[in-house]
Amino acid sequence: MDAQSPVIRRYGTAASQEAAALIRAGGIVAVPTETVYGLAADACDSAAVARIYAAKGRPAFNPLIVHVRDLAAAERIAVFDDDARALAARFWPGPLTLVLPLREGAGIARLVTAGLPTIAIRVPAHRAMQDLLTQSGAPLAAPSANASNGISPTRAEHVAASLGAAVPLILDDGATAAGVESTIVAGRTILRPGPVTAEMLEEVLPVAAGTTAQVSAPGQMATHYAPRKPLRLGALVREGDEWLIGFGAVAGDDTLSADGDVVEAAARLFDALHRGDASDRTTIAVAGVPHVGVGVAINDRLRRAAHR
Structure with a gap:
């Protein structure tokens, strides 16, 4: 294998255990979710999270989504109101991210939230990410596994082409199902549209599309997901x-x-x-x-x- 190429492991028990060991040691791992491939690290480990930013070339003011196993794990990190619980009950596990107040003493590295008092959190449905969460025993910060502002990766080979040796291990479980990043909701406002559509959200509670001047969640930068060519x-x-x-x-x-x-x-x-x-x-x-x-x-x- 080329010295500049990452290790790609087909998803399975041995590969998941190898990935979890890397996470526990403070490393980063590329892993598929139902949306796109993510670049994961222990969200409580500041040095590990910094490795995500370094590998992607991501600006530090752009917060990360934290992935957890289930609602109980999410409630240990974020403060839920009735609206958030209703959305979680309907769409988790799945491609919906909620922006909620960060619970005091949650232990999340400040770099994850870019110093904001809120946290973007979701419960993924993909088997590989769920296995990694279980075996690592940690909440995982995991933005898309590509160079910052580049095209998001939906296959392991996209990750390898974008990040090369900056990511030591890629779990390969084929193409992702949804193909675009999760929907992000703050309160009753859609900050980023995604696979959970406005029509689906409206079945639970009234929502509106909105933007903020400040980057308060991933995927809000004007230039993003961009190919090299016009x-x-x-x-x-x-x-x-x-x-x-x-x-x-x-x-x-x-x-x-x-x-x-x-x-x-x-x-x-x-x-x-x-x-x-x-x-x-x-x-x-x-x-x-x-x-x-x-x-x-x-x-x-x-x-x-x-x-x-």
């Missing part, structure tokens, strides 16, 4: 030597969904952007995706990816 949105046809990523009736070099299925498009989004970025074309174009359901999350990621 990106054009809403394309109907290829222009020049563009790599065209189609959707529905718009065909191209690749497609998010030939059937116009926004859920399939979300699962394929970052993988398609990775292929376009690796192509021999100088620019990338993406067809329009309906702004409904998880299409809202797709368009959020594309807008940030194209912002320069």
